[in-house]
Amino acid sequence: MSIQRALLIIADIGGYTRFMTLRRMSLAHAQGIVAHLLEAVIDASQGLKLIEVEGEAAFFYAPHSEDQEALTAGRAAEKAVAMHRAFHTRQREIVTLNRCGCDGCAAMNNLKIKFVAHVGEVATQKVKRLSKLAGVDVIVVHRMLKNLVPVPEYLLMSEPVFRHAGERLRQRARGLRLELEGLGKDQAYFVNLEDIAEIAPAPQITWLGRLRVTAGVVLRGIPCVLGVKKPRRLPA
Numbered sequence: 505m506s507i508q509r510a511l512l513i514i515a516d517i518g519g520y521t522r523f524m525t526l527r528r529m530s531l532a533h534a535q536g537i538v539a540h541l542l543e544a545v546i547d548a549s550q551g552l553k554l555i556e557v558e559g560e561a562a563f564f565y566a567p568h569s570e571d572q573e574a575l576t577a578g579r580a581a582e583k584a585v586a587m588h589r590a591f592h593t594r595q596r597e598i599v600t601l602n603r604c605g606c607d608g609c610a611a612m613n614n615l616k617i618k619f620v621a622h623v624g625e626v627a628t629q630k631v632k633r634l635s636k637l638a639g640v641d642v643i644v645v646h647r648m649l650k651n652l653v654p655v656p657e658y659l660l661m662s663e664p665v666f667r668h669a670g671e672r673l674r675q676r677a678r679g680l681r682l683e684l685e686g687l688g689k690d691q692a693y694f695v696n697l698e699d700i701a702e703i704a705p706a707p708q709i710t711w712l713g714r715l716r717v718t719a720g721v722v723l724r725g726i727p728c729v730l731g732v733k734k735p736r737r738l739p740a
Contacts, residue, residue, distance in 0.1 A: 508567045511576045511665070512622045512637075512645040513552060515545050515587050516561040519615040519656070533721050534608030540720070541594050541615065548590030552583060555637055561649075565626065565637060573623060577668035580621040584659045585701045591617045593704040600707055601717035609721060619697075620648040622662040640687075647684040648692065657697040666693040676700065 517538060538560055545562055546554055552564035564583075568576040599613050624641025648660055661669065666677060677693040684690055707713065 507625055507627050507639075509570055509573060509623070510568065510626045510637075511552075511566040511580060512624065512626070512641065513564045513566075513580060513583060514558075514561055514620050514645060514649065515549075515564070515584075515591075516618050516620070516649055517541060517545075517591075517615055518560070518618065530606040530608035532608070533604060533606055534611070536721055537598055537602075537609065537612050538615070540598065541591055541617075544590040544594035545587045545617070548587045549583065550586070551579070555635060563637075567626075567628075573664075574668045577621075577623045577665050578670065580661065580665050581659055581669060581673050581695070581700065584619040584621070584697070587619070588617060588657065588697050588701045589704065596704065597707050598717055598721070600709060601714045602721050603714050603718045604721055616656045618649075618653075618656070618658050618660070620645055620660045621665045622648065623664040623668075644684060644687060644690075647687060648682060650685065651680065651682055651692070651694075653680060653694045655694075655696045655698070658694045659697060660692055660694045663691050663693075673700065 542557065542560065542562060546557075549562070549564055552566050555563045555565055557563075566576050595612065595615060598609075602609055602612075622641060622645040624644065625639055626642055627638045629636045629638055644662070648662065651660060653660055660680070661677070666674065669677070673695060674693075676699055677695045680692050680694055682690045682692045
């Protein structure tokens, strides 16, 4: 086990509230699309190490030395913007080209993504080929997901991350007092991703593109439709 400083980022997909009532096929397609979106986010996380996929969230970290902390933490917004763009690019592709009309596919446009970022000390544990992070700061970044940020898509930064953010980002950010369960109150800052991110235009519509995307959604949902794989509850 080794202890080191690290930037911690969680990308969390949310936006569904009624999927437990959907028919099996709709739920299967919805989960397949969420997986596609999560893969796009992970592919866009250059410079970050994926520690774990936690349901519909991805937990990343970037270890660094103390003298590199300002540089690493200062790039948290850059990483969030890149993953936000990848999420919406893939989402727009699926919404535009997918020809399935089930409830799950029709509601894909409701999905949103949010990010929380924190800097602190972590202990890295390795069990066979798996790596896990432990420590109080790992708990902190997960507790940050429970907040009262008033916008659906945001980057929520702890005080150490905000301190190293660029001047323009700090000017756009708004303060927020967090109540971290079991840890007390802490100061954080959030920025609305709509203010700092750009979304790629919708893809060109072609029959081949529609066939590719629709087939991908349908094929990925087959195990759940057939009962081979049990559908999971989707994010609220």
